[in-house]
Amino acid sequence: MDRKLLLEHIGVEGIHTHDVYRKNGGYKAVEKALKSMSPDDVVEEVKKSGLRGRGGAGFPTGMKWSFIAKPEGVPRHLLCNADESEPGTFKDRYLMEKIPHLLIEGMILSSYALGCNQSYIYIRGEYMFVLQILEKAIAEAYANGWLGKNIKGSGFDLDLAVSTGAGAYICGEETALIESLEGKRGNPRIKPPFPAVKGLWDRPTVVNNVETIAAVVPIVNDGGGAYAQIGLGRSTGTKLISASGNVNNPGVYEITLGLSVEEFIYSDQYLGGIKNGKKLKACVPGGSSVPILPHYLVCKTATGEDRLMTYESLSEGGFATGSMLGSGGFIVYDEDQCIVRNTWNFTRFYHHESCGQCSPCREGTGWMEKVLHRLEYGHGKMEDIDLLWDIQRKIEGNTICPLGDAAAWPVAAAIRHFREEFEWHVKEPKLCMTKNYGLVTEKTFETVNG
Amino acid sequence: MSETNPKFTVTIDGQSVQVDPGTTILNAARMIGGDVPPPAMCYYSSLKGSGGKCRTCLVEVSKGSEKDPRPMPKLVASCSTTVMDGMEVKNKSSEKVIDARAGVVEMLLINHPLDCPVCDQAGECHLQDLAYEHGKSNTRYEFERRTFDKVDIGEYIKLHMTRCILCYRCVYVANQLTEQREHGVLKRGDAAEIGTYIEKSLKNEFIGNVIDVCPVGALTDKTFRFRSRVWYTKPMDAHRECKCCSGKAVVWMIGDEIARVTARKDQYGEVKEFICNECRFEKKGKADWTIEGPRHIDRSSVISANHYEVDAPEHTPLLNKA
Incomplete structure (x- = not known):
């Protein structure tokens, strides 16, 4: 307890x-x-x-x-x-x-x-x-x-x-x-x-x-x-986690840092598992701006260790295979969710919220939103995926405040881990409007990159 | 170097310079001169608070200082980062910088109308120069470009919001030079625009200077609008007795007529002495001005190619054009 x-x-x-x-x-x-x-x-x-x-x-x-x-x-x-x-x-x-x-x-x-x-x-x-x-x-x-x-x-x-x-x-x-x-x-x-x-x-x-x-x-x-x-290592104390998405018990939880992600998602004391007995597809552990994790990297790190709810463990592997604890906005996706749509939705938010002060964020967020919208609605091209990667790369780190990074990271992570789903949206423009892709195939550590 | 006033040594693209503590990287680079200074679309040395926004002046700090030689993790805006002793900076010698700058230029251009053929700023536009140096010949942007409703801001100044790159310079000019600022930035993100909110005209005595500080063709002179391409006019240094300002200006002539009047700009396109509206808009007769001689234009793509002047002083060549 x-x-x-x-x-x-x-x-x-x-x-x-x-x-x-x-x-x-x-x-x-x-x-x-x-x-x-x-x-x-x-x-x-x-x-x-x-x-x-x-x-x-x-x-x-x-x-x-x-x-x-x-x-x-x-x-x-x-x-x-x-x-x-x-x-x-x-x-x-x-x-x-x-x-x-x-x-x-x-x-x-x-x-x-x-x-x-x-x-x-x-x-x-x-x-x-x-x-x-x-x-x-x-x-x-x-x-x-x-x-x-x-x-x-x-x-x-x-x-x-x-x-x-x-x-x-x-x-x-x-x-x-x-x-x-x-x-x-x-x-x-x-x-x-x-x-x-x-x-x-x-x-x-x-x-x-x-x-x-x-x-x-x-x-x-x-x-x-x-x-x-209380807590584990440099992650001391307790943390409020606001959990949402396809779980049985969404809500705000106060957890002791160091709890395992697996226990947090599947234990009845916490989120009680994925709703309707579906499979876990992905998880955003710290609010919309942190990198999304595919199902095989949620409960285990790339090196096979248990993923824990700590600042360190969630960022284990850097952005290539890790994420961040962030603000504790824990969003869980089941197998029926579309990552392209989700990424578009996040980007739409950042586009709407950019202050417009510095050029890369002002122009880049809108551009990414338009390209993602096109991909989601079956009008995308294969080059769009590389284009998106290039746009986010030119926003990240080049802006006045971290909003630029926050807009770039979810796009980067989605392409990094869910590229095949993006490609499927291009290859199956009609099907992607009626059906979801499902789980992505597991990649080994070496192949996980942009 | 005296002990009471120690100087910092900073090396930019392999060239060292000694500067006072508190100097920004950009200004240190301008002290070196040549093609070392990074481009700046929003920074304006005489306007307090300007800079940091356009991100074209990003540079790589490969060595933080003598004391802490670690490189800075991200590219930094050279206009708003101050130098440290022993700092080493890479501008054109860094691939990262060139790549990021090309990215910024692309971002600035995706929603720019590119209506240069009918834009009064063409020929003296900093975005044109920047695009020429860093831009690509094609665009990857395949969507409708952003447009704005036209706003009338008075009889002298034309606001063409679609061309704006939101450098905020005109806002700072109005804040710092005129008695009351009547315009500002409304809305946010890529919907942000320069405006007066309730339509009214800008009529402060010095507000005409927003035209000179605008790096693009978003604010242009209505008294000169569509009269001539700038490269067909002859820039001449001129002065007059003025109660309000220094009266030192540049008159741009077509034949014997004065087509327009602007303030004098230095090689970075910055005005050192702002002029009043009366000089700028109302004194267009040759008798109003004492003409000193041809104006040397240091930096700008087309107008610097004029052959009116004799004995041109040594000036800074643009990249790609030695």
Whole structure:
């Protein structure tokens, strides 16, 4: 049985209210930190915990915090990135909707650690109902003295505000988020300078994901060392996974990192296997931007080891035979799904969400979408597959922000592993409109390449 | 080299130069000159915040610095990456760079109308130059090209949005040069466009400069529109007394008539002294200007081939054309 650190009390009636949350051990971490810990102690515990960013990149949080510049007399800001828009990812929404005070408690602890007196939660515009829940919870926190001036007599002031986006995936990129929060067009900034030096209103800023900030609560409660005991190797603690697709029990799960992928998909405790007794065809383990894995690389790595739910194991083999844990948007495909259609759908998303600032992403995403549409609807040519490969190659790594990479990776992985399915769409233009290709043949490690 | 002001040594395509800390790779390359500087479609040295967008100036950093010699994992935008001491950069000597740049040029061209035969910018268009140096003769793009609804932005400036490459230079000009910016980028992705949102005309005193900073034919001079191909006009340095600006300009003449007025551009196509609308649009009489002599045009495909001038100073040849 997994240890639940974030979702432990999720089933408790009324846990979204302050009083019930408090009764179930809520705000104990804030009391502890404000009474007996210095801000540096909190940073030290987070470093010790080995917590890594839960938004996708997996960068060690403690290290990120220690990069923040601390010039004399300049306010610093903590921003919570709740602009969860990656297709397949819905864990932050669940957390904020069900147990909003956990995020608020995490925000207080993190702001205290970083020395921020004004922090923001930037939430995507589509989560309007979550915004209402959060605002209510924040009002409760103010009323109970957890926010505002001189919190619980500690001398620490913190104001927390929620700001909404207007419906743009790109505003989940930290510098675009900052631009948007400043009231500007959500274009990512050119880095350097990094937000840790010049962020919101040119002040030192840290941007963290909802789940990362929430995880600070158990770290302060139990200590960083105890948190580091959970998990496997450098993937410490628990992770929220939002599972969707052709599985029996889709939903949000809190798993201990190190669980095997096979157990996660097939155990009744988790996803309960593929729906309708079908076969597994493919899996996207970390949100739409990470490489898709064909059925034979989901539960085992290319070297035959068990694939585990850790940052390391999921990226085992690099992009040739691995993928990424990403944001934890776990999408499962059964044998009846069409990879070409899926890739087209993802690319359509990135085309729609590109900010249009830099040329390769602005033009390339649309181009890929058109070519994939043509392939999916039986009008493709054999050269289109190589063309797609070439377009994605020219986008990847050549853009201002990672959206270009996020658009290129799924296309690259689909062609790498499912080339025969693409070719079949060209060879059987009529059949591909009525039937699906089914499973692709297993390739050995050497032949798996572009 | 004094101790109080240490200089950084940077090597680009095998040529070394000493520059002040904080200099970008692109500007260091421009100090070396020759054919070392990477092309730039969006960077404009006098506009704060410009650069980083077009990705044509991507270069490979094969050695990070003397202290940390590791190469940078990705190609970097040379206009927005500052040099480190001992940095080694590959521009034209890197196959990766040439390949990526060709990719960027292809991306810039897939939705460009390629209406050069009827475009006023033809002959002094940076996208034309870039396509000539890096582009292919055919396209792999087989879909309908993006078009936009025509927007009227006033009596002097013609906005031809389909030609735009979204370099944002005109937005920065309006932000930094005029009293109030009246236009900006609307929408996103490949639907992003330059516009005023509610149709109105741009009428700030210095707004005419958006024409000069535009690297393509998206913003052109209505008073010159379709009057002549630029290579049939004679560029002459000229000046006049002006209350608003320096009054230093280039007048482009057809015979004895002044067909259009622009600011003076350097070899990278950048204006150093912006001129006001009055000089640009309203002073078209020969009596308005004191003509200094033929203008040397350093960089541009067709107009630099003019033979009006005598004793041309040494200039930078384009690639493929020694």
